[in-house]
Structure formats: C-alpha cells, structure tokens
Amino acid sequence: MSGHSSFEPNNAFLKWFEQRLPILGLLKASFVDYPTPRNLNYWWTFGGILSFMLAVQIVTGIVLVMHYTPHVDHAFNSVEMLMRDVNYGWLLRYLHANGASMFFVAVYIHMFRGLYYGSYKAPREILWILGVIIYLLMMATGFLGYTLPWGQMSYWGATVITNFFSAFPLVGEPLVTWLWGGYAIGNPTLQRFFSLHYLLPFVIAGVVVLHVWALHVSGQNNPAGVEPKTPKDTVPFTPYATVKDAFFMVVFCLLYAWFVFYIPNYLGHADNYIPANPGVTPAHIVPEWYYLPFYAILRAIPNKLLGVLALFGSIIILAFLPWLDTSRVKSARYRPLYRIFFWVFVVVCLGLGWLGSKPAEGGYVTAARVLTFWYFFHFIVLLPVLGFVEKTKPLPNSISESVLKGKKVVASLLVALLVGVAAIAGGHSSASAAEGAPQPPRQKWTFSGPFGTFDRAQLQRGFKVYREVCQACHSLSLVALRNLAEPGGPEFSRAQAEAVAAEYKVKDGPNDQGEMFERDGRLADRFPPTFANEQAARAANGGAYPPDLSVIAKARTYERGFPWFLIDIVSQYQENGPDYIVALLEGYEDPPAGFQLPEGSNYNKYFPGHAIGMPQPLQDGQIEYADGTPATLHNYAKDVTAFLMWTAEPHMEARKRIGFQVMIFLIVLAGLMYFTKKKVWHEVEKPREIATGQDPKATSM
C-alpha cells in the first residue's frame, strides 16, 4: 500500500511464494513497517478496537445463527433456548448484544476524534467518506439485528423505522410494502432482515479494507495535525502502534466485560423480553441508544417528510464535512474557537441523545428543536465561517517539535469514556412501568451484585408459591422440569424433580391409533401450558391474558430516573424487574376517591394505569411453608419473585462467576500490556537521554 515492499524472505519456499503472490510483503508493509506518527495518543487506538469489535460481532454472530430460527413462530423461543440450553449460549448472545453497543461506543469516539483533530481534511477526504459509509452500514446492521429476537421492541422498532420510507411521496407506500413483503411486518420481513443482517457485516469488512487502504495511502493524521516530514516524526507500526492498540483494547474489553457479565440487559429494553405482538404497541417506543440523537431530530420536526429528510440529512451531511470546514488548520489544538464549538457540538449530540429517549411532548420537543437547529447550524454555517474568521495558533514545525510540548491525554480519555458511557446510559433510561406510578421500594436480594447467588431455600419456597397459586393462570413455557434439579437454581434432588414432573400431565402423541394422549411429565419436558391457547386463557380470565412468567422478571422494569440510572452502571443494580414484581404483588389497595375503576379490574398502586385485571393473588397465611419461614404476603411475594428471577436468568450464577474470572484476567493482562507498552516505547519517549547515555532507567532496568 505504501509502494512496493522491501520484503525479502530468506526461506526458499517463501521467496518462491512471494514472487507469485506478494501478500506477506503487503502485510509487512501495511502492519509492520508502516510508519505511524510518533505522537498519536490513545484516541487513535479506537481504529484497532473497531476492527476487533467487528471481528467479535462476526464470530459471535456466526455462532448465534447456528441456534437461531428466523421464523415469527420460533424466533423468540429459539433465542431463549439459546440462552437456556446451549452450552455458553447466554454468554455468546450477551457478547453479541452488548458487542453492538460497544461497537457504537468505539465508533462514536473514533468519529469525534476525527472531528476534533480534523482528520477529514485533505488529503483524507475519501478516507473520511468511507468511514461515513461504514457508519451508515453499521446503523443498518444494528437495526436489522435488533429485529431478530422478535420481541415487542424488535417488532415495533422495525415498524417505525421501515415507515420512514412511507414519508416519500408517490413511491413511499409501495416501497414500504416491498420492504415488508406483505401488508405489515411479518415472516417475510423477518427472513429478509435476517439474510441482510448476515450479509452486511461482510460488506462492512470490505469497506473497512478500503478504509484502511485509503488510510495507508495518505498516512495517519495526528494530534498536531501537521504531516510527518522526516523519519524522526514516525515510528514503525509494529511494535509501537501494535502494542499501544493492544493495551488499550484490553482496557476497552474491561468495559465490555463489565456490561456482558454484570449488567447484560442494561442497554436493552425490558419490552424486548415480551414476544412480538402485532396487536399492541408498547407505551413508549425508543430505538437503541445509538440511534437516539437521530430519533430526536426526526421527532423535532413536525412534518413527516421533512422529519425523515432531516434524519437522513443529519448523517449524510457528515460526508460533506471535508468541504464544509474551510479552515486549513487540522487540529483543534491550534483552533481556539473551533475547539469551543467542538465541545458545544458534543454536548448538543449528547443532549439530542437524551431527548430521543424522552417522550415527544412539551419542553422536550422545544429543546430537541433548538438542538436540531444547532446540529445543522454547526455544519452549514459555523464550520464554513469559522475558517475565515478564526485566528489560529501557530503550528509546530514538525511532529517531533510538538511532542516536546505534548501533554498526556490518558486521564482526559478515561474521563471522556466514562462520560460517554454515562451519556449512552441516559439514552436508554426509558421504562414501561412508569406513567404516574410510584417507585417500587427496593428489596434486598441474595442474587444482586457481582457475587450474588440464589438462595436455594427461597427458590424452592418460590416454586411452591408458583405451583399452588400463580400456576392456575400463568404458564412457564420456556422452563424445563429438568431445570429444577440443575445447579444454579432451586437445586431439588433428581428424585424430587422427577416426582414434581410426574405430577404434571403432558400432551403427547399421536399414538399408533393416531390419537393424542396424556402422559406423566418427565424431566425432559417443559412446564405444560396452563391453557391450550390465548383465547382459552382470556375466556377463563374475564378477557385478560395472564402472561407467561418464564422471563417476566426481565420483561418488567420501572423508570429509575436521573441520576440513578448512571449509578446503576457502577452499582450493578439489575433488580428493577424483581422489585417491581414484589411491589405489584403487595400493591393492591382500595382505589382513591374519584378513581374510576373499570368493571372487572382491581386497583394496584404500582401497575401502570392502576387498573389491573388480576385480583390480588397472594394473602397472608395462604400457603404453608415447611421450613418455618413466616407465611406472610411479603415473604410469598419475595420468594416467588426470586424464583421467577431464576427462571428468567437460569445461568446467572455461572455468568457472575465467569465474569469475575474474566475481570481478574483482563486486569492482569492490562497491567502486563501497560508495562510492555512502556518498555517498547521507552526508547522513543526518552530519545535524548538514550542518545547521551544519561537515562537512569536505561541502565538500571
């Protein structure tokens, strides 16, 4: 890529091979000898991190496909079976789901770094535009992937996003129908989205090759924004950039692992643990956090077509950035005014992200309009004008000269990373269980925190409550009877579990006479359904449909609000669902004066809208506990909730155990990497001392 390589293998076979296909020389020229500016800071490591994340997503994705069924009737359950039954399935799925978020964290840092240091300017315009294309492909891929689990957010997110295209006059409606392959989102849509979701990452990989190619033609930009002039300004890619990238990649993995092992559902939506229902839209639809700023722009504009155009425009405009910015100075270090406006722009983007997660009403819309205006103003007015009016600081003569005055950015980088995480967290802070309901009181759970485990006795009591009360209406269709005896759960003995199984009647058949028959349950069976179908369930429950309880503890939540949602990242508070369920079970009371309770409903303090179909299911003294635990409503509620947390996340104990091992490993590796990096860079960072032999470290270490 940087001209013909000087690679001359000594080995006769390699020489023969290299003459016919000079790929080793190409690799050596690109990733070993390739000169990189010596003053690159840690912001430049995100290119490598992005390549790594792309690889992680492709590898985990290929594995997930081995267990996933792209069919509306099976998609949701196949994902749940992956989480429950496949060896390490929960790990692979959480890696993939959180990997998407980490990919976007990295790409946003990478893009803002480009904005700050002017990396889009000549001669890197094509490099930048290729990056914008990758970003667009990433957004498409992320959206397609989010539809695949076929939960409520999958379905309704797909509906809303595909309806963007209906905004276009004349072609809009036929275009949307074509995208769907039907009159609404359905099985044809799911299947094509699956196909495209598998395809696009490889397209991204292809464009990444072009992106790297273009990078290696023009060379990397650097914090000083002046091009390398002498060999003293650069260091070879390997080992210098390689070891630095690798070190920071491990640091980044620590963040990634924190999400995967400790708060794996934090960035998702509780509603997506409810199977897709074409008849009911969730009360509050929000896209994944990484689309929120654009979602805010869409909703800020009161006209459908203009809103969609603004949304697309806000991304497309990035491709024109090299020509919108008229300043010839690249790095914001030497542009005092631009530096201010850059940070204003960062705040505007974060603000849009936050607004995108809020309901589109009142002051939120006004704020979104102001920020949307500023977003476009920044690109269309500010950047062109700044280039003419700004008085820039004198540029250093060379990179080497700038290094001598350079300052460390590690601290600021870590702070920015935390702020970034906090900001994306702000984006997702939506909830389905809000709407004027009070906050559920926080319970103490044995399974909370990084070392939390289930209380076996509590799970066994909870199962008793489920069996004697809840089961009359609610099924547990994703859970297998054998799970009762598996480690990490209630841990009944095998004989106990078999006895429980035998009490259930399971429909089997057809037999030799062609008839279905009932037989005793076996460990291999799943809990049989309480009702034959939804209609039967509704008929027996006054029109209300008692939901399946298998993942209910993950499918319910409540709004945490600022600043709690930020603190939750660090404190690992993940028990929103359990706390809400306990509150709901204890939240029955007489309706306040003036509250119009619909016929057949019951008043519940914590239920959204307060009118719940389920009558108070649990009362003091209703169930006998054999182990002496007081037979109170509070204990019933807590025990059954703990049991339901286990059914929702049966491998939680393994997750936290492995998570701890992974964290320790990554910390050790990060430490080793850090010292390796210091060693490797030592000679570069202290060149004068070495040259004159005065560096004490050079001899004492």
Add this chain to the structure above:
Amino acid sequence: MTTVSSAEPTRRDFLYIATGAVAAIGGAATLVPLIAQMNPDASTIAAGAPVEIDLAPIADGQMIKVFWRSKPIFIFHRSKKDIDEARAVNVASLPDPQPDQARVKEGHDQWLIVIGICTHLGCIPLARQGAYDGWFCPCHGSVYDTSGRIRQGPAPTNLVIPPYAFTSDTKIQIG
C-alpha cells in the same frame, strides 16, 4: 524512524514472554465457549433419555423400527428358522466374528435389537432383503444376516447393539 537500542535484554524479554503467554491463555480460553456451543445442548441431551418399548404386539417374524436418540432401532422378532440360520454359520468365517448368542439377551433369543444404521457410511439397510434374510443396504451393497452380522460388502462391522435391558418378558428399555 527511531531505532531501538537494547539494554539488558533478559528482564525485558521476560516481560514480553509473560504478556504474550497471558494473552495466549486468554485467546485459548475464548475458544472454549465457541467450540462447546456446537456440542448437543441440554434439551437434546435430556431428550436422549431411555425409552420403553412394548414388544407384545410384534408378531413372530415381524420387524419394527423405533427411534432412540434420533437413531432408528430395529426390533426383530425372529422366527425359529431365523435363529437357526444365524446359529448354523461358522463364526470364524465371518468378517466380524461374533456368535449369535452374544448378540441377544439370554432367554430372549427371538429378540434381536440393533441400531438400524449400516456400519459402512450410515445409510439405513432394507429389511428382509439380501442373500441372508437379514438386511441389505442399498447405498453400497452391504448384506447383513438374521443376527445383524455383516456377511458381504464394504461394511466393516456388524450392526451395533444399543444398550438395552428387558424390564419384563414383553418390555425393553433402550438407553
């Protein structure tokens, strides 16, 4: 470009090797879930539990096919002629020498239970075909006798006997 000067290589090399070794361990550990996920999942293993078969309806000379662990199992109620044929042969002359008595449960000589998969390359042999009244595999021409032993063709071994036991005179449990 800046060149590297080396001072006291041993200590530095130790750091590099340690870092590389730890990274390699991490890389290897990462492979564990990626490989393990392809093994049978928990529901498949649970579904592979033993199955009970009622032999009473199977007539003399009749052969039925049941499934255990997704494999076809042949249950062959052998007639006296079938048993005699199987026992008349010189065992030493067989490609996979095994007396018929070793392939059935004592006292239940009429019941032959074999996995119905040709030991050549996994096709399902056709019952009551071939020169030995047993099975004939249409894929590559292996011929089995009334004891499920290979007599002709490319299959290297006799049809495999699955683990099973008689729970009563007319019931077996496979697995």
